[in-house]
Amino acid sequence: MRRGRGAGVQATPARHVRAFDQNADMAPAPQTPQGAAAALDVCRRASLREFNTFGLPAAAATLIRIASEADVRRVVDHPQYGRAAKFVLGGGSNIVFTRDVSAVVLKVEVMGRRLVCETPEAWIVEAGAGERWHDLVAWTLEQGWPGLENLALIPGTVGAAPVQNIGAYGLELAERFDALDAVDLVTGRTVTLDGAACRFGYRDSVFKQQGFGGLAGKSLITRVRLRLPRPWQPVLGYLDLERKRADSGIDAPDARTVFDWVCAIRRAKLPDPALLGNAGSFFKNPVVSAEQCRDIIGRDPAIVHYPLADGSCKLAAGWLIDACGWKGKSVGRAAVHERQALVLVNRGGASGAEVVTLARAIQESVYGRFGIRLEPEPVIV
Numbered sequence: 001m002r003r004g005r006g007a008g009v010q011a012t013p014a015r016h017v018r019a020f021d022q023n024a025d026m027a028p029a030p031q032t033p034q035g036a037a038a039a040l041d042v043c044r045r046a047s048l049r050e051f052n053t054f055g056l057p058a059a060a061a062t063l064i065r066i067a068s069e070a071d072v073r074r075v076v077d078h079p080q081y082g083r084a085a086k087f088v089l090g091g092g093s094n095i096v097f098t099r100d101v102s103a104v105v106l107k108v109e110v111m112g113r114r115l116v117c118e119t120p121e122a123w124i125v126e127a128g129a130g131e132r133w134h135d136l137v138a139w140t141l142e143q144g145w146p147g148l149e150n151l152a153l154i155p156g157t158v159g160a161a162p163v164q165n166i167g168a169y170g171l172e173l174a175e176r177f178d179a180l181d182a183v184d185l186v187t188g189r190t191v192t193l194d195g196a197a198c199r200f201g202y203r204d205s206v207f208k209q210q211g212f213g214g215l216a217g218k219s220l221i222t223r224v225r226l227r228l229p230r231p232w233q234p235v236l237g238y239l240d241l242e243r244k245r246a247d248s249g250i251d252a253p254d255a256r257t258v259f260d261w262v263c264a265i266r267r268a269k270l271p272d273p274a275l276l277g278n279a280g281s282f283f284k285n286p287v288v289s290a291e292q293c294r295d296i297i298g299r300d301p302a303i304v305h306y307p308l309a310d311g312s313c314k315l316a317a318g319w320l321i322d323a324c325g326w327k328g329k330s331v332g333r334a335a336v337h338e339r340q341a342l343v344l345v346n347r348g349g350a351s352g353a354e355v356v357t358l359a360r361a362i363q364e365s366v367y368g369r370f371g372i373r374l375e376p377e378p379v380i381v
Ligand SMILES: Cc1cc2nc3c(=O)[nH]c(=O)nc-3n(C[C@H](O)[C@H](O)[C@H](O)COP(=O)(O)OP(=O)(O)OC[C@H]3O[C@@H](n4cnc5c(N)ncnc54)[C@H](O)[C@@H]3O)c2cc1C
Pocket: 053, 087, 088, 089, 090, 091, 092, 093, 094, 095, 108, 129, 154, 155, 156, 157, 158, 159, 160, 161, 163, 164, 165, 166, 167, 168, 207, 219, 220, 221, 222, 270, 271, 272, 273, 278, 279, 280, 281, 379
């Protein structure tokens, strides 16, 4: 069993130091005019085990807690950290650490939530990137600003939500997105991006893209603004939610009921990372052409698939993995969950290498049987 998260940086042995004396081996960092260096919260040799929901062992040579945009600029302007490679860390719920991290880890802890404005069409709500996503969902609901309930209980931070355009139960973040603020990790400049600039796709955005105009690893999101449409309308198209409606006999549920249904479905289906380390769905659901889909259905009529508007088809990755007989199988202490083939778990003491070896074996066997390449959803570091 893993220890609960949020217990702070674990000492291995870690040293908390002020940036001006962050490294006794080096000359003290010069003070900037703003006294910037003095304000950075730096931890040396920080364990990352408590900072990833898989509970994988890894350490950061340097971890800096980022509480504001100004902190990001202090890092960028810093004589030592400014030039160093950087890795942005939220809640660690979509990461597989396979080794120690030599890049400077920027742990995002920008807090705050507020209603920006209310119009007849929408509530615009803003939250700091370090806020817990689920807390924001629950808070907006309590305030009487519904619209995020289908995305309840997704672990992680607000700032990471646009990175992979989180989605669940028939709704994606992109459908509730207004804009975000991010700081460029090279220039220190703040930019504001709207939905088009974020280039949202299925579990994808400009923050995951490397090519032309891609921002992967280049910026740190500090604040996210969401647009919650008025009047509120429930999103109930997802099969599990339709079942809840039929079973409960509630034809027109309110937002709180949808929230409760989503939480209940998730708790029944997904292992709690506090008890069994995992990163949620390990693979994306592959999208195939209509022709490929017909071919696969011809061979495996039971395959779970969802037709898309453009004629292509999304296949259930969990079904493909299960069909290859992976449920419950393991490599070392890394295993495929007994009930959810799409979820890889840490049975206790797994290494990132074991998780990756298991994932590769699954990819090969699914490719061998169906000719489909599964793409991992978490970031492998
Ligand atoms: C049990 C479980 C269930 C899950 N269910 C779902 C689900 O239903 N739907 C879904 O979409 N996902 C799901 N996930 C995956 C995960 O919760 C989301 O991807 C979440 O948004 C990750 O947030 P995080 O703060 O933990 O990000 P991290 O894991 O810390 O980081 C993920 C990536 O985002 C980058 N990043 C993080 N914060 C920032 C920032 N402020 N600025 C720039 N880059 C940043 C990191 O560098 C990294 O590349 C689940 C995970 C678990 C463990």
